[in-house]
Amino acid sequence: MIYVGIDIGGTGIKTALVNEKGEILVKDSFPTRAERPGEEILADMADMIRKLAKEAGIELTDIAGIGMGFPGLVDPEKGELVYAVNLPTCRNLAAGEYMQKTLGLPLYVDNDANVAALGEGLFGAGQGNTRCLVMITLGTGIGGGVIINGHIFAGAYHGGTELGHTVIVENGEPCSCGRRGCWEAYSSATGLIRAARREAQLTPDSLLWEMSRHDLDNIDGKMVGDAADRNDPAACRVMDEYLRHLAVGLGNMYNIFQPEVLILGGGVSGRGDKLLTPLRELMAGEVYHNDISHLDIRIATLGNDAGVIGAASLVMAEEPRG
Amino acid sequence: MIYVGIDIGGTGIKTALVNEKGEILVKDSFPTRAERPGEEILADMADMIRKLAKEAGIELTDIAGIGMGFPGLVDPEKGELVYAVNLPTCRNLAAGEYMQKTLGLPLYVDNDANVAALGEGLFGAGQGNTRCLVMITLGTGIGGGVIINGHIFAGAYHGGTELGHTVIVENGEPCSCGRRGCWEAYSSATGLIRAARREAQLTPDSLLWEMSRHDLDNIDGKMVGDAADRNDPAACRVMDEYLRHLAVGLGNMYNIFQPEVLILGGGVSGRGDKLLTPLRELMAGEVYHNDISHLDIRIATLGNDAGVIGAASLVMAEEPRG
Structure with missing residues (x-):
């Protein structure tokens, strides 16, 4: 059988045909043009599937x-796109009904962080360990995806696993969600950059400040890593603090889920072993009773194709068998 | 059908026969005498089942x-009691094999916090809402129990849902597990008492200090509540702080699991509405995007029988159907 995977973003929509091994047969993309009606976006998706x-x-x-x-809230049972900040016209959009009517095909939809976790679990870093798998995407925010017994777990009303919105520092940094001290406020790329800008401002003799060409706005996550790799004390301080917060949050998730595999994705995970080793x-100090005998933490491997492969894997995980 | 429920503690072992409605038909208990060999304890359980x-x-x-x-680690698949601080002779004890051999009956074993969650979910405060249910037991520690799709969820290796061992205050109070700032260090009864003792020591004019008869060791969780109910400013400060930490931790759990029902059990939950209302x-300020439309938080209702009813419900949840 062939599976369609669609990865919807605010700027572009990627589509691929994928086989049962998670291999991409053909793929293509088109610009979202998010301001137009949601139905037009769906029509373009259907055309793309026919073309592929x-x-x-x-x-x-x-x-x-x-x-x-x-990239937002969905209703998997109804096949509805409910709400996403970057896709204002896709509000309560009956995408499942549309695809069934237009192409005669069932639609399986889920949040992109959940879909990425499933894809990595089946075909990426997880290598089939989907009895209990947690994936953390370290990007603008922290995306959380949890797979239990081969299926996405997202709470009773499909709004759960907001793993980044768990307080690790009471009364700490303000978070986009309105709470203070959320893990996301520290361990997202945004949190890393915020900390780096503060540090650069305080250390005008640092390499970090020099690399930014004396403009805090130029500092991004990669620059912090690069400066730390060149042993800039300021960047190393920022990175050490970042790792400490990250370990606390990951320790919390481990103690809660005790997953077979804990996968890190998103921009920051690009540091690979420089991230994993420390x-x-x-x-070890964060896991319950320091028992790391089952701790298996890995970097995501699907890269740019994670979205479409993950989306296609949703069909495999959810379609009725037999 | 009839189901046996056994609730093992360090001092006593309760046993009951329970029907499919979760009603107790007969029950009895005997002292554990935890120092004797584990096999003797198992033999007494078998005798008790025959007697009942x-x-x-x-x-x-x-x-x-x-x-x-x-009250510790188990291996449900092997039917083994693995380890419990208060039951040193029940180490790697093949209880399932013993019961099968002695009584010809299958044994289903799980951690007591998990079993309590299942019992409350099926027959107590949860009223059948076991699609996703979280129970938090506020006692000496914080016990966490999670039910997903009618079954206990405990991670890939059955050592998960250590919900109390999640840091909410980085570098905060030391926790029994070795980390600092765990939720358990603040929101267990032990955490409440520690905070109350500190406060009483600082406020020799407080009712709390008077009620303790000027001995910090006399302060327990109930005394703090009683003094707060009588508007003692010192006790109210302690209780307000306690509630704040509890809300942060419960908010974390809600954002992760988004359960149908969140149940509070254990000694502190005895305060009932005085706990629930504030x-x-x-x-409301801790739940993701302040969306409390699905928030349903309740006090456990099975009381002293929670252990045996929960244990019996384990058979109902796990036995093969049809």
């Missing part, structure tokens, strides 16, 4: 279903 | 299975 099927030389009837990762050491 | 069956006028063949709540108000 032709390209791959298959019929729509060879397709088991369409999987979709959406993190493994720090986490 | 006789009392209820049923045969062993009328019994579907034995459920057991154990807590509901505080939690």
Whole structure:
């Protein structure tokens, strides 16, 4: 069988046909143009699926279903896109009904962080360990995805696993969600950059400040890492603090879920072993009774294709078997 | 069918026969005498089951299975009692094998906090809402129990849902687990008492200090509540702080699990509405995007029978159907 994976973003929409091994057969993308009506966006998706099927030389009837990762709230049971900040016209949009009517194919939709966790679990860093898997995406925010017994777990009303919105520092840094001291406020790329800007401002003799060409706005996550790699004391302080907060939050998640595999994705995870090696050491002190015998922490491997492969894997995980 | 529920503690072991409605038919208990060999303790349990069956006028063949709540680590798949601080002789004890051999009945065993959550979910405060349910037991420590799709969730290796061992105050109070700032260090009864003793020491004119008869060791959780109810400013400060920490931790759990029902049990939950009313108000500020539309927080209702009913419900949840 063939599976369609659609990765919806505020600027672009990627679509791929994927086989049961999670391999991409064909893929393409088009600009979202998020200001136009949601129905037009859906129509473009349907056209793209038809085009890709032709390209791959298959019929729509060879397709088991369409999987979709959406950057916001969804209603998987109704197949509805409910709400996303960057996609204002996709509000309460009956995408499932549309795809069934237009292409005769079932739609499986979920939040993009959940879909990424499923994809990494089945075909990426998780290597099939989906009995209990937690994926943390360290990007603008912290995305949380939890797989239990092969299925996405998202709470009773599908609004759970907001893993980044758990307080680790009471009365700490303000968070975008309105609370103070959330893990996201410290361990997202945004949190890293905020801390680096503060440090650069305080240390005009630092390499970090020099690399920024004396403009705090130029500092991004990668620059902090690069400066730390060149042993800039200011950047190292920022990175050490960042790792400490990250270990505390990951320790919390481990103590709660005790997953088979804990996967890190998102921009910051690009540091690979420079992130994992110190993190493994720090986490030994954070895991319940220091028992790290089951601790298995890995970097996501699907990269740019995580979205479409994850979305396609949603069809595989959710379609009725037999 | 009839179900056996056994609630093992360090001092006593309660046993009950329970019907499919969660009603207790007969019950009895005996002292654990924890220093004797584990096999002797198991033999007493088997004798007690035979005695209760006789009392209820049923045969062993009328019994579907034995459920057991154990105050420590277990291996549910092997039916083994692995480790509990208060039961040193029950280490790696093959209880399931013993019961199968001695009574011809299958044993289902789990941690007591998990078992309590299942019991409250099926027959207590949860009223059947076991699609996603979280129970927090506020006692000497914080016990966490999570039910997902009608079954206990405890992580990949059955050592998860250590919900109390999640840091809410980085570098905060030392916790029994070795970390600092765990939720348990603040929101357990132990945490409440520690804070009250500090406050009483600082306020020799307080009612709290007077009620303790000028001995910090006399202060317990109930005394703090009683003094707060009589508007003692010192006790009110302690209780307000306690509620604030509790709300932060419960907010974290809500954002992670988004349960249908969040149940509070244990000694502190005895305060009932005096606990729930301020807590509901505080939690509005802790729940993701202040969306409390699904927030349903309740006090446990099974009381002293929670252990045996919960243990019996384990058989109902885990026995193969059909």
